[in-house]
Amino acid sequence: MRRRRLTVVLLGIIAALAIPALSGAAPIPGNTITPQGFFRFCADAQETIANVDSAKLTENGGDFTITNSLYKSLDDFVYSKSSVTTATKKINDSQWTLYEDAQQTQPKLLRCKLRTGESFTAGAWPNGSTNNSARFVVEPAYGFGSAGTGLSTNPSTDQQCRVVNQATIDNVWGSLSNGQKNSAVYNPTSSNLPSANANTLVTVADTVVFDGPGWTPSVAAITTSGSVAQVGSRALVANSNSTGNPRFEGAHYCTLVAPEFLKRVILGQVAPS
Amino acid sequence: MIKTVPKNRLTQRIALAIVGVLAATGVMTMTQQAAQASTITVPFQCSFNAPALNAVYDLGISDYAVTMTSPLVVEYGTSFSATYSFPAINPNLPFDITGAQVRAEPKIDVRKQSGSILFAVSSSTGAVSTAATISAGGAISAPGPVSVIVPTTTSTGSTQNFDIGDKLELIPDEFKYVFTATDDANLAGATVDCQPQSTSTYATRTTVNQTPPASPVSGCTAQTAGSTGGAGCATEQVLFASVAGGVLTQRAYTNTTPTSGSTSGATVNANNSATSVNLGTVQTPLTTATVTGHINDIEVTDTRGGTFGWSLTATINNFTGDSGHSLNKSALKATPSCSISTTSNAYDYTQTTPTLLTGFNASLVAPGQSAGSAAQSFAGTVSLCTKNTDENLVSQSTGGLYFVQSTIELTLPPFLAADRYTTTLTITLT
Numbered sequence: 063m064r065r066r067r068l069t070v071v072l073l074g075i076i077a078a079l080a081i082p083a084l085s086g087a088a089p090i091p092g093n094t095i096t097p098q099g100f101f102r103f104c105a106d107a108q109e110t111i112a113n114v115d116s117a118k119l120t121e122n123g124g125d126f127t128i129t130n131s132l133y134k135s136l137d138d139f140v141y142s143k144s145s146v147t148t149a150t151k152k153i154n155d156s157q158w159t160l161y162e163d164a165q166q167t168q169p170k171l172l173r174c175k176l177r178t179g180e181s182f183t184a185g186a187w188p189n190g191s192t193n194n195s196a197r198f199v200v201e202p203a204y205g206f207g208s209a210g211t212g213l214s215t216n217p218s219t220d221q222q223c224r225v226v227n228q229a230t231i232d233n234v235w236g237s238l239s240n241g242q243k244n245s246a247v248y249n250p251t252s253s254n255l256p257s258a259n260a261n262t263l264v265t266v267a268d269t270v271v272f273d274g275p276g277w278t279p280s281v282a283a284i285t286t287s288g289s290v291a292q293v294g295s296r297a298l299v300a301n302s303n304s305t306g307n308p309r310f311e312g313a314h315y316c317t318l319v320a321p322e323f324l325k326r327v328i329l330g331q332v333a334p335s
Numbered sequence: 336m337i338k339t340v341p342k343n344r345l346t347q348r349i350a351l352a353i354v355g356v357l358a359a360t361g362v363m364t365m366t367q368q369a370a371q372a373s374t375i376t377v378p379f380q381c382s383f384n385a386p387a388l389n390a391v392y393d394l395g396i397s398d399y400a401v402t403m404t405s406p407l408v409v410e411y412g413t414s415f416s417a418t419y420s421f422p423a424i425n426p427n428l429p430f431d432i433t434g435a436q437v438r439a440e441p442k443i444d445v446r447k448q449s450g451s452i453l454f455a456v457s458s459s460t461g462a463v464s465t466a467a468t469i470s471a472g473g474a475i476s477a478p479g480p481v482s483v484i485v486p487t488t489t490s491t492g493s494t495q496n497f498d499i500g501d502k503l504e505l506i507p508d509e510f511k512y513v514f515t516a517t518d519d520a521n522l523a524g525a526t527v528d529c530q531p532q533s534t535s536t537y538a539t540r541t542t543v544n545q546t547p548p549a550s551p552v553s554g555c556t557a558q559t560a561g562s563t564g565g566a567g568c569a570t571e572q573v574l575f576a577s578v579a580g581g582v583l584t585q586r587a588y589t590n591t592t593p594t595s596g597s598t599s600g601a602t603v604n605a606n607n608s609a610t611s612v613n614l615g616t617v618q619t620p621l622t623t624a625t626v627t628g629h630i631n632d633i634e635v636t637d638t639r640g641g642t643f644g645w646s647l648t649a650t651i652n653n654f655t656g657d658s659g660h661s662l663n664k665s666a667l668k669a670t671p672s673c674s675i676s677t678t679s680n681a682y683d684y685t686q687t688t689p690t691l692l693t694g695f696n697a698s699l700v701a702p703g704q705s706a707g708s709a710a711q712s713f714a715g716t717v718s719l720c721t722k723n724t725d726e727n728l729v730s731q732s733t734g735g736l737y738f739v740q741s742t743i744e745l746t747l748p749p750f751l752a753a754d755r756y757t758t759t760l761t762i763t764l765t
Contacts, residue, residue, distance in 0.1 A: 095430045095471065097521045101390035127389055134395035134427065159429070166427045167471045 090226055092233035093321045094159070094169045103318075104157040104174035105130040107226045111314055112179035113216040125151050126213060132157045140278055144175040144313055145200035146182075151209070153177050154200070160283075162323065162332070169320035171283040179214030181205040181312030184302040191308045204302040204312040223295035223316035224265040230318070231263060231293065234325045247330035248291045262290050263328065268297040274310070283319045284327055284334035291327060291334050293319050373539035374404045377507045379529035383426050386524045394426050397532055403443070403507050405485075405539040410546040411499045416482035417443055417539065421510065423476035424527060432469040434518035438462060439477040442508040445485055447501050458508075459483040463515050475512050475527060485541075499545040502731065504538035507531055540642075547573045581638025581734075583645055584684045585764045587631040590740065594628035601755060606631055612760065614745055624747045630669070630760060633739040634676060635720070636684040640732050644703075647673075647719040647739055649762045656754030664758065665714035668744045673706035673720035676736035692736075700735030701727040710744070719762070 090106055091099035105128040109116060118124035129152050133139035139158035146153055156175035162168040184204035193199050206213070231250050238246070249258035271277050277298040285292050298315035305311055326332045379399045383392040405417040419441035442458035461481035469475055485505065497503065512527040531537065548571055555568035587609040594604040597615025604615025606629065614628045635647060649669065654662035676682075681695040703725030707718030720739045726732055 097385060097388065097430060097432075097519050097525075100428070100430060101385050101388040101392070101521075105389065130388075130390040132390060132392040134393060138393055138395065161429070165472045167429050169429055 090229035090233060091321065092230070092237050094172065095167070095322055099321070100159075100169075101130060101132065103130075103172055104155045104176065107174050107223075107316060107318060108153060108155050108176045110226050110229065111176050111221050111223065111316065112182070113214045113219075113221065114179075115212060115215050118213050126153065127151065128153045128155060130155050130157055132159070139173065139175075140274070141194065141198045142175065143194055143198065143200055143309060144177050144315075146177065146203055146205055146312075147201055148203055148206050148209070151206060153182075159320070168322055168326075170323040171281070172318045172320055174316045174318060176314045176316065177205070178299065178301055178312050178314045179217040179220050181302045182210035182213040182217060183207065184210075184312060187308035194309055200309070202308070204308065220299065220314055222268045223297045223318060224268055224293070226316060226318055227265045227293045227295060230321050230324060231265065234321050234328065237325075238328070242329060245330075246328050248328050259289070264290060264292055266292045266294045268295045268316075270297045270299055272298065272300060272305075274298070277315050277317075281317050282335055283317075283323055286334050293324070371407050372404050373407055373541060374402060375507075375537050375539050376400050376402045377537045378532050379510055380532040381424060381426075381527055381529040383428070384526045384528055385522060387521050392426070392428075394527075396424065396426070396529075399424055399529055401441075401507065401510050401529070403441075403505065403539055405505050405541045407540070408542050408544050411497070411543050412546065414484050415541065417485055417505050417541075418480045418482045419507075419510065420480040421477075423474040424512065424529075425472075425474040426527060427472055428469075429471050431471050432514075432517050432519065432522065434466050434516060435464075435469045435475075435514060436466050436516040437464045437475060437477040437512050437514055439479055439481050440511040440513050441481050441483055442510070443483050443485070444506040444508050446504050446506065447497075460513075466516065477512055497543050499543055501543045503541045503543065505541060506538045578640055580640040582636070582684075583639055583643070583764065584636045585633050585647065585762065586636075586682070586684050586687075587633050587762075588682065588689050590629045590632045592629045594626055596624065596626040597628075604628075612743070614743075617747060619751055619753055620747055620749055622749050624749075626745045626747065628743055628745075630741050630743055630762075632680075633719070633762060634680070634682055634684065635722075635737045635739060635764060637722070637734045637737075640734060642724050642726060642733050644722050644724045644733065645764060646721045647762065647764050649713075649717045649719055649741075649760055650715075651713045651758045651760050654756035654758045656752070656756050658752075658754045660752040660754040660756070662747075662751070662756050663714075665712050666746045666748075667713040667758075668710045668746075669707070669713065669717045669719070669741045670709040670711070670744070671706045671717075671719040671739060671741035673704050673737060673739045675700045675702070675704065676738045680738050681736050695736070699727055699730050700737075701725055701730065701733045703733070704737050706739075 090110065091103055093099045094103050108114065108128050116122050118126045120127045131142060131154065133142060133156065136158055139156060142156040144155050158173045159169050160171040162170045182205040185207040187202040187204065191202055193202060235250050244256045246255060246258050248263035249255045249260055250263040252260045254260050277296055281296045285294060296317045298313060300311050300313045302312045327334050378397065379401055380397045381394050381399055383394055400422065402420040403417055406415055409415040421439060439461040440458060459481055462478040464477050510529040514522055514525040551571040551573050553570055555570055557568040589606055589609045591605050594615045597604045597617045600616030602613045602616055604613060606612050609631050612628060612630055614626045617624055617626060633647065635645065637645065651664050651667060653664045675697050677697055678695055681692045683690045683692050703723040704720055706720055711717040719741055720737065722733065722737065724733055727735070
C-alpha cells in the first residue's frame with residue numbers, strides 16, 4: 063500500500079516537471095472520440111508544431127484562428143493542402159483519421175497537414191504560381207507577412223511530430239487508473255511497474271520526407287523494438303520558397319497516433335501496429 | 336428483304352388496359368394526384384460543420400437523395416408549398432452526441448422558366464426532433480417532410496412579381512440538418528450542410544394560373560347622377576378555352592434511295608413500300624461484302640400537349656433463308672438520324688400516304704431529340720431516336736413532329752450460301 067502511494071506521488075511530480083517543457087503548446091486531447099478531441103486534434107497539434115503563441119489566438123483574446131478541415135475520403139485529404147486566409151487571419155489545417163474498424167468508431171492514426179512556423183511571416187506566392195484544383199484551391203500565400211510576426215514564438219525551429227505523440231502518451235497515461243497502470247503492457251514512465259518495465263513506451267525521432275508521395279503511403283501507428291513500443295511519426299517539412307512549387311510549401315505534415323489506439327495498446331487489448 | 340412493323344398502337348392498347356385496371360382498384364386516384372405535382376430527386380453532397388470548434392468535416396457523402404415536390408398549377412396570388420422529403424443521413428462520427436435535437440432546413444431558389452436571374456429565395460424550418468442520443472457511427476434524422484412556402488405575387492428582395500401564366504422553376508438549394516440542442520456545448524450551432532452536387536439545374540415546375548371570379552358581375556351602374564365624374568363600373572365575362580391532349584404516333588413513309596453494294600436482281604435494290612426494305616442482290620462474295628441501304632422513313636408525331644419524352648427503338652430476329660439458311664442478326668448495323676420535321680416532310684399522321692401539313696411551323700416544335708449512335712449492331716436493341724423533356728418555350732409542351740431516318744449496313748461473309756434472306760424489323764415507340 064505504501065509503495066503504491068509513493069508511485070502516485072512520483073508520477074505527480076513527473077507530470078508537474080513536464081509542464082514547462084510544453085509551455086505555450088496546445089493541450090493535445092487525450093482522446094479523439096469526443097467532438098472537441100475529434101474536430102480539434104490537428105488544430106491543437108498545429109499550436110505545438112509551430113510554437114504558436116496561444117495568446118495570439120481568438121479563444122485567448124488574439125485575432126488568429128486555427129481552422130480544421132476533416133476529410134472522410136483519403137483521396138480528398140491527399141488533394142487538400144494546409145493554407146492560410148490572410149484577410150481573416152486563419153490557419154487552415156487538414157485532418158484524416160485511420161480507423162481500426164469498418165464502422166469507424168475506433169481511431170488508430172491521424173494524419174495532419176499543418177503549417178510551418180516560419181511560413182507565418184512569409185508573404186504571397188510569386189505571381190503565376192500554380193494553385194490546387196477545383197475545391198482545393200487555396201489563397202496563394204505562404205503566410206500572413208508582417209502580420210504574422212510573433213505568431214510563432216520560435217519560427218525558425220518547428221517542433222517534431224514526436225512532441226505531439228509524447229503529449230498524447232502523457233495524456234493517455236494520465237487518464238489511466240492505478241489498476242490499469244499496474245496491469246499495463248507498456249510503461250512510458252521511468253519507474254518499473256508490476257507488469258511492465260520502465261520506459262517500454264517511447265517516442266522516436268520523426269522520419270522526415272520532403273514530398274507528398276513519400277508521406278502518403280501507409281505507416282504504422284506504433285512499432286516494437288524488442289519489448290519496447292515505439293511511437294513514431296512520418297513527417298513532411300517543406301519550408302516557404304524551398305521547392306519552387308509554392309502550393310506545397312510552408313507545410314509541416316505529421317502522422318500521429320490516436321489516443322484511443324494508444325490506450326488499447328498500453329492495456330494489451332491490441333498489439334502495436 | 337426486311338418487313339417493317341410499327342408497334343406503337345399495340346403499346347398504346349396495353350397502356351389503356353393497365354389504366355383501366357388501376358382505376359378499378361382505386362389506384363387511379365393516387366396516380367392522378369401524382370400527375371398534378373412536379374417531383375424531382377436531387378443528389379446532394381454533405382459536410383458536418385462545427386462552428387464552435389472552427390471545424391468542417393467533409394463527409395465524403397454523395398448521391399444523398401432529397402426529393403422535392405411542388406404543385407403543377409397554382410392560383411395567381413396564392414402562396415403554395417414545395418415539399419422536401421429526405422432520408423436520415425449517416426456522418427459516421429466516432430463519438431456519441433447526447434441530448435441531440437435536430438431539425439431540417441431546406442431552401443429553394445425560385446425563378447421564371449429558363450430565366451437567368453433568381454428573384455426569390457425561400458427557406459423553411461422543420462419540426463425539432465425530441466432529444467435523443469445519436470450513437471457513434473449512427474445516423475442523423477429530423478422530422479419531415481418539410482414544406483417551403485413560396486409566395487406568388489411578391490417576395491422580399493424581389494424585383495419582379497409572378498404574373499399569370501408564368502411557369503416557375505423551383506430549384507433545390509442548400510439542405511441542412513441543424514442541431515438546435517446537444518449536451519455538448521462544443522456542438523453549438525453544428526449543422527450537416529448538403530449542397531446539390533450537380534452543376535446541371537434541377538427544378539420542379541409550377542404554372543401560375545388565374546383564378547376566375549367566383550361570382551362574375553354581369554351588370555353595374557357607372558353613374559347615378561350628373562354626366563361627369565364617377566369611378567365608372569365594370570362587368571365581367573369569364574373566357575374559357577380547353578386544349579385536350581392528343582397522341583404520340585409513328586408512321587413509316589417509303590424511302591426510295593437505292594442501295595449501294597448490290598444490284599437489282601432477284602429483288603430490287605430500293606424500297607418499294609413503307610413496310611418493306613429491299614437490299615438488292617449480290618453474288619456470293621469471295622471476301623466480306625457490305626450492302627448499304629435505308630430503312631423506310633419514320634415520322635413521330637407528339638400532340639400529347641404536356642411534358643413527356645419518348646423513345647424509338649428497333650429490333651430484328653436472325654435472317655432466315657427461303658432454302659433454310661440463316662444469317663445472324665448481328666450482321667446488320669444501323670446509323671440513324673433524327674431531326675425536327677421541316678415543311679418538306681411534316682406529314683399528317685392521319686393520312687397513310689405522305690400528305691404535307693399546311694401551315695406547319697418547325698420553330699414551335701420542342702427541341703431535345705437525339706439520334707442513336709452510329710453503327711449500332713442489331714445484335715441488341717437499336718436506338719433510333721430519343722426525345723427528352725425539353726419544352727418549346729412558346730408551346731410550353733414537348734410536342735412536335737420528328738423525322739427519323741437510318742442507313743443500314745448488312746455485312747455478308749465470304750462464300751455465303753445463296754438464298755433469299757428475310758427478317759422483320761420491329762420499330763417500337765414508347
